[in-house]
Amino acid sequence: MAAKQLVHIKVNGREREAMVEPRMLLVHLIRSFPGLTGTHIGCDTSHCGACTVVLNGKTVKSCTMFAVQADGGELLTVEGLMKDGALHPLQEGFKQEHGLQCGYCTPGMLMSSYALLEKNPSPSEEEIRWGISGNLCRCTGYQNIVKAVQFAAAKLAEGEKHELSHVS
Amino acid sequence: MIPAAFEYLRPKTITEAIGMLLQRGEDAKILSGGQSLIPMMKFRLARPAYLVDINWISGLSYIREDGGYLKIGGLTREADLEASPLIHAKYPILADTSRVIADPQIRNMATVAGNLAHGDPANDHPATMLALRAEIVTEGPQGGRVIPIDDFFITLFTTRLEHGEIVTEIRIPELPPGSGGAYFKLERKVGDFATAAVAAQLTLDDAGACAGAGIGLTNVGATPIRAARAEAFLRGKIPDANNIAEAARLAASEAQPGSDLRGPEEYKRGLVKELARRALTRACERAGM
Numbered sequence: 001m002a003a004k005q006l007v008h009i010k011v012n013g014r015e016r017e018a019m020v021e022p023r024m025l026l027v028h029l030i031r032s033f034p035g036l037t038g039t040h041i042g043c044d045t046s047h048c049g050a051c052t053v054v055l056n057g058k059t060v061k062s063c064t065m066f067a068v069q070a071d072g073g074e075l076l077t078v079e080g081l082m083k084d085g086a087l088h089p090l091q092e093g094f095k096q097e098h099g100l101q102c103g104y105c106t107p108g109m110l111m112s113s114y115a116l117l118e119k120n121p122s123p124s125e126e127e128i129r130w131g132i133s134g135n136l137c138r139c140t141g142y143q144n145i146v147k148a149v150q151f152a153a154a155k156l157a158e159g160e161k162h163e164l165s166h167v168s
Numbered sequence: 169m170i171p172a173a174f175e176y177l178r179p180k181t182i183t184e185a186i187g188m189l190l191q192r193g194e195d196a197k198i199l200s201g202g203q204s205l206i207p208m209m210k211f212r213l214a215r216p217a218y219l220v221d222i223n224w225i226s227g228l229s230y231i232r233e234d235g236g237y238l239k240i241g242g243l244t245r246e247a248d249l250e251a252s253p254l255i256h257a258k259y260p261i262l263a264d265t266s267r268v269i270a271d272p273q274i275r276n277m278a279t280v281a282g283n284l285a286h287g288d289p290a291n292d293h294p295a296t297m298l299a300l301r302a303e304i305v306t307e308g309p310q311g312g313r314v315i316p317i318d319d320f321f322i323t324l325f326t327t328r329l330e331h332g333e334i335v336t337e338i339r340i341p342e343l344p345p346g347s348g349g350a351y352f353k354l355e356r357k358v359g360d361f362a363t364a365a366v367a368a369q370l371t372l373d374d375a376g377a378c379a380g381a382g383i384g385l386t387n388v389g390a391t392p393i394r395a396a397r398a399e400a401f402l403r404g405k406i407p408d409a410n411n412i413a414e415a416a417r418l419a420a421s422e423a424q425p426g427s428d429l430r431g432p433e434e435y436k437r438g439l440v441k442e443l444a445r446r447a448l449t450r451a452c453e454r455a456g457m
Contacts, residue, residue, distance in 0.1 A: 002173055002174060002175040002176060005176070021173065022173075022174055022175065022176030022219065023170065023171045023172070023173050023174060023209075025170075025171075025210075044169055044210060044211070045207060046203070046206075046207045046274070047359070049271070049273060052273055058247070058276040059272060059273045059276060060273055060276055060277055061273045061274065063210075064202065064203060064206045064207060064274070064277070065202065065206070065277070066176070066202075066206070066219075068176050068221075069199075069202075069221065069223065112272065112273070115272075130272075131272065133271050133272065133358045133359060134270070134271025134272050134273040134274065134359065135271075
């Protein structure tokens with residue numbers, strides 16, 4: 001059994017450190033931090049994407065990485081989308097367009113959508129569906145999730161900037 | 169869900185990595201993208217006692233043309249290929265292939281080298297690399313070597329790589345003018361492994377006849393399969409609809425599919441024929457036919 005090692009990760013703009021076994025999955029480390037249970041574990045097979053976070057500017061499935069691999073990195077989780085009590089346009093979109101039912105896939109959907117809009121601020125429907133193709137939803141049939149992302153894209157295009165504490 | 173315990177090693181150079189792998193023996197595995205290895209470890213199908221994480225080694229992430237080859241570094245991610253203007257412009261068969269591997273999150277981590285080194289015939293790049301006649305460049309305990317793609321895949325999950333040997337680069341002979349290629353994959357849902365897939369890369373001469381052909385088949389055998397008879401048939405002929413149909417028929421006869429949840433053998437064979445027809449047709453279009 002390997003000794004624990006210290007990892008430093010900046011999570012939603014805040015420096016954190018933890019002693020972890022090498023085999024600790026990144027998702028388990030994230031969820032061990034108080035208040036950061038928004039990142040969900042939905043499967044055992046790396047399919048569902050409910051664990052999606054943004055690490056060093058790229059979406060990853062945090063269940064398919066070890067915490068030690070994120071050492072020194074910058075992480076954005078769903079909790080990092082809100083700023084000073086204001087919802088991110090994506091969160092507003094999911095609310096307005098009923099983009100969730102049980103809410104289990106939602107954090108992953110939000111993070112994948114966030115990354116999509118960062119790269120492609122006005123995606124077509126096909127591009128949105130492609131952008132969330134690593135996230136499974138059992139409730140909604142995806143249509144309202146697409147609408148939620150379109151809502152957010154429109155809001156962001158109107159010039160509504162939403163500055164996050166995480167900067168990458 | 170939770171992997172067995174292991175010791176985590178973080179080499180700074182290839183040489184250090186090779187040393188670590190040798191010293192710990194067969195119980196040590198390379199951690200690169202990890203998108204095949206980590207799921208296996210979570211099921212405890214793989215229980216390496218040591219993981220040698222090569223992600224921190226610099227200088228292995230590149231896509232460039234150099235010395236008559238397209239060179240892809242050993243740590244280049246699928247997402248890098250997908251985003252590369254060079255790949256889209258001159259090697260669209262690689263863009264076709266990358267974009268149907270898994271999903272966006274997995275493509276951010278997964279490496280092209282890992283997709284080959286894992287030795288899974290269900291992976292997509294092997295067939296494409298067969299079609300492109302790629303070479304695998306490695307560093308290992310005996311020094312460096314270049315493995316031609318036709319020698320690389322041995323059987324299920326088994327490649328020519330020795331323990332301690334690391335893929336540092338995949339190189340593809342630069343394509344001559346009049347070249348075109350395509351990769352067509354049928355999957356049950358986005359992100360799935362192929363029910364079957366075909367990679368086709370053609371070069372046409374000035375008369376529009378086929379000067380060179382590379383055809384690779386995905387997930388219809390214990391290794392990716394080169395449809396050599398289909399390739400030989402096409403050489404010297406104009407790839408019109410009839411010749412493409414015959415080449416597709418030959419490619420299907422060279423597949424060795426097994427019946428499983430993705431479909432029965434005859435279905436997969438028929439699928440190879442249709443996908444080969446589409447891939448060859450698109451390859452011709454891209455070759456400027």
